[in-house]
Structures are given as structure tokens and as C-alpha cells.
Amino acid sequence: MDVSIEGQQMAVQPGASCADALGLALSKKKAKQVLACRCGEALLDLTTTVPEGCAELVPVYEDSDEGVHLLRHSAAHIMATAVKRLYPDAKVTIGPAIDSGFYYDFDYVRPFTPEDLQAIEAEMAKVVAEDAPFERSVMSAAEATKFFADQGETYKAEIIADLGAETVSIYKNGSFTDLCRGPHIPSTGRLKAFKLTSVAGAYWRGDEKNRMLQRIYGTAFADEKALKKHLQRIEEAKKRDHRKLGTQLDLFSISEEAGPGMIIWHPKGALVRTILEDFERKEHLKRGYEIVQGPQILRQDLWERSGHYENYRENMYFTQIDDQAYGVKPMNCLSHMLIYKSRVRSYRDLPQRYFELGVVHRHEKSGVLHGLLRVRQFTQDDAHILCRPDQLQEEIIGIIQFVGDVMGLFGFEFELELSTRPEKSIGSDEDWERATAALEHALKTVGLPYDINEGDGAFYGPKIDIKLRDALERSWQCATIQCDFTLPERFDLVYIGDDGERHRPVMLHRVILGSVERFIGALIEHFAGAFPTWLAPVQARLLTVTDAQNEFAAKALAALKARGIRAEADVRNEKLGYKVREAQMDKIPYILVIGDKEVEAQGLNVRLRTGENLGLKPVEEVAGLIVADCQEPFKRGGMSYSFAAS
């Protein structure tokens, strides 16, 4: 039969293996770099017979994304091989390749220590040196169950039972045999560069009711160079960590004395927040929202009525005032409901868009707290939109555009997810379908790509989530848009329609930044601490060469401040190089040097934090430069904004 391989038509003998077939077309050198191959969607081992009717065989090279993925999957097997040799009583469970490497979960009587990891890594090197082939075979489910059960591998037996398939494939490399769909690299010797990175606990099947297993993480690459590069990249990313930069730039702190998950904003960080919030308030007003504000604690009865007491109690804080039970708000919706209810609403009044920078408290489990990204008290840029069903579509589109404009302002790339009805949910099928269709249609209208997260919606309605990634590629939810039928029902919200009858409005919960804390954390990492000029707590610092320029420095400083620029002067008795270094490390956008030449010319010597030097310019010109720089990012979204502290 004729098979196309990298553009060449090859006559392949029936029954030939993929390796044989590829060998016809590829040079020896290239063939050596092939780990597996693909026929259509199917990934195949090189030992597999070329499937009948296969028109094209695509080699999977070790340095391709697919190849590295394969390498990592096989590395997981090799790790399990080593673990079983060193700790025969350990039971194997699952071990997939993941974005950054691979892991394997084991059930063992004691936790693995860092020393164990070293030993396992050394044993893996031996397994690799043995260069044993990965051999695939197929067994009936019953046979396989017995095979694994006989070895005490109860988890594998459980997995086979759950698969419900008649036959399963297994892979053997040397002494170790594992249940696996495959494919795998030809032999263990093909694993050239790997490293075990950490041990962690992980629940069997990700359920906290199950036994906790020992998960060993590792990573693998096509060669040592790529591995080294990866490890270096992680080191670099750690320098962008917002927790580190938060301390270095004196933005915020978290004090053990004050309590975990509570952010203490220092002057510079609080200023960044203030500017961001000021921008948001103005932008919301422009987009037809009204600013509202509710109390921090509300009576418990109200939380019972909303369903929060029943569904969200473990995350809430409660208190008692004059024998009355109160709940500290974990969400802002309740007072917004009450505002709507405070008078009769006409269909002409809708949509009502209530915006609140609301401070919420949530009792998060201690193990999940993470710098600014996961805290117990945070501020949401929250809004609730109450509208007629026929307005739903347009409102959702407006929100998605809002999110797009704001993310574009910061140059954030984000991922969109549409989450549909979960198993445990309330409301009619009709409502769910309509709301999901509205969300999906809106996504299509704005033309942004999105993933569907089947069954991951809130219990009261479907939602769109917007996720950003941190320096270490972990993804964090920021913006979210949620449809809700329950609250309008529970609070009996109505409007009078043009027919004079009472109708139920539809409600949207939405945040744009999500949490101000989390968003600033993401911003710090995104910009590596170098905030865009409009957000930078200090926009310009004047550096004098000697104290002979102090007088002019004061004059120039006043001139910049008069233009609303956040500037300060460094007139300390230090060398210029020292002051430049410090300003540079403080990531100040404009470093303005004043020596005798500048005094004489009544100008400033402009150095950017990139190291670029713009030379000597009149003070007014520099001010104009900085002011224009602040405007720049807003042009993209057709927005405008200015924050002037003075």
C-alpha cells in the first residue's frame, strides 16, 4: 500500500511496522529522533503495524511538543519502575504527563522524603541505562484485573473496572508492567534529560474523602540543554513573583500578627490600588453603571433567604449584635437586591446596573492562601445587572467587551471558559438553555475564542470565566459573568411590564478585575513590578549630581507636580550611579538627572527604566512626555483616563 511520509509516497509492505515504514523515507539520523508516529488522530508506537488504509504516517520527533509529551509520559513509567524496585510495597495508581512535566501517584506506608527522591532519580538513570524496550500487549479486562490484583495493585484493578472496556492495553518495560493506553517511546534509553522536582500529597481520584497518595513530580525534555533552559526559566519566573516584588517595591505586606490572608497595603501599593479603583469607578459611570455601597455585615436571616447560609456557610464569618445574628458579607449581591426592591421598577427603568467596589470576607482553607492571589479579605469590582429577558444578550455582550477593553489596556492575554449546567443545580431546563445560549451567543458575537467547561457552572446558573496566568504559569480566575435566576426569585424582584403586569427580571453577577488584590498580584507579575506609567506609584524621580543642583531640583519637582505627575527628588549626598541604581531597582519609569548642564539649560536629562537615555529636555517637555505616556494605553480601548493626585 502507498503511504505518504513527509511528502514522499512510499510503498509499504502489508504487516510492516511503523518504524520500518518510516525507515523507508527518513534518513538514519532523522529516524533516530522519532519516538512514535501519528496516522490521522491516532498516535502509534513505532512497533505497531501500519494500520490498513493509512494514507499518511507522521513521525513524532522527540523535540516536538507531542514528542516531549510522550517522553514525559514514558518518564512517569520509568519513575514507577524505579519506585517499585526500591519500594516494592508501594502501589502504583496513575501517572500522566502534564504541561510542565509528569507525575506519578503512589500509595505507600510512609511519605517519600527528598532523599528518597534522589535515590529514585538515581534508580531511574539505571533503568534508562538498561534501555529496555516498551512492549505493548492487549489483555481481556478480566485477565488484566487478575494480573494486577495478583501483584497487589488494587488501584489498577479499580481503574480497569471503571473503564468498563472489554480489553485493555498494557505496557511492559523491563520488570515493570503498567496499565496504559500508550503510546510510548521505543525504549527506556530514549529518555535523555529528566529531573524529579517535588513530592506532594494528592487525594486518590482528586476526592478529599479518599486516601491521600504520595505524588512525585518530575519533568523531562528531549535533551539536557532544553531541561536546563526550563529550570532557568523557572528561576527567572520566581523573580517576578508578586510576593517577592511586593516586599522589594514596598507595596504590601502580610503580617502573622494581623492574621493570614489579610493584606496590609503600604503607601505605594495603596496608591496603585487607589488609581486602579478610581479608573474603574469612572469607567463604570461612563458605561451606564451606578455606584452603590452596602454594609459589611447583614443580618443572618437575609443570608438564609438568599441561600448563602445553606450553601456557603462554611466560608462565612458570623457575629452577634444585641442578640441578633449577623453574617459578614462574602458577596455583595444582597444589598444590591435590596436597592432594587426599595421601590417599584418599570420595564423602562431596566437595566439597572449597580456597581460596588465591595470588600468581602471569605473563610478560605488555610492551605490555599497565596500572597495576593488567594486571600481572606478582598475587594471585588462587583456589579449586578437586573434586566428584562430581552435585554440579557446585549448586557452580556457589553460585559465581555468591557472585559476585553480592560484586559487589552494591560496587554493581558486571557482564556475564556463557558461553564454549563452542573448535575446539582436549580432552575428549569428552559431557563438554563436560554441563559447558556445567551452567553454562548454573546461570546460568538464578540468573536473571542473560548472553551466549554461542561457541568462546571454555578448551581444557580451558567457562567463565563476569564482566567489569567501568573509568573509560574498557574492560572487564576479574574473576571466572571454569571446568570442567576434564583436570587430574583428568592427576593421576589419584579418590574411592571408594558402590559401592566408584574414580571421577573433576569440578573447577571459580574466582575471585571475580579478581586482588586488578585488582579494587582497578576499585574505585578505581568509587568515584573514595572507598572505602566499611569499606574506607577512614583512616575518620576529627580536625581541631583551634587547638592549644587538642589534648588533647581525643587523648582523642577514643583513644576512636574503642578502637572499632576507623581514625582519625587533624591537629593541625598550620594554618587549619581548609586542613585540611578536605586531608582532603576524601584522600577521608576522616568529617571531625571540634574547636573550643572541641566541647571544651566533649565532642563532635565531623561533616562527610562529600560536604560534608554533620551537626553536633555526642557522641564515642560518632560512633563508633556510623561503625561502623554499615561494616556497611551487607553487609546487601544477607545478609553481615556487621568488620575491626578495633586
Add this chain to the structure above:
RNA sequence: GCCCACGUAGCUCAGUAGGUAGAGCACAUCCUUGGUAAGGAUGAGGUCAUCGGUUCAAAUCCGAUCGUGGGCUCCA
């Protein structure tokens, strides 16, 4: 909440056989007035997270608690 690791000066970290603590930066004082990433000298600063135990003696060994980090579960 669960698993593992960690907690020494404001920050970054030494402290390797248990014998009452060190460096660099930052800070203070003095000298130095020096053009684009660190000038010099001197000084101050720590109940070694907290509590308890073992020991003649604990930063060091053991336990508990609190906190942090990496994961799991959960979520803005």
C-alpha cells in the same frame, strides 16, 4: 482542611559533631560634592516563630501550636 518541606537582624542568607549568634544590603553618624546600576570609615540592630520537653548546656535533638512555601481539594 490534607501531604511534604521550611521559619536565624527590616531584606537576602551563613551557622557543617548540642557549648549562650554571623555576612551582605538597608538604617544611623562622620569623611567624601562624585554625570547614568553600589565611594569609604564607624556604629546600632536578633528572647534564633511561639510554647513545652530531653540535656550540665538547645538556633541546633523531640513534641505541640502559629505562620510560610510547593502540591491536593476548593475558589475572585
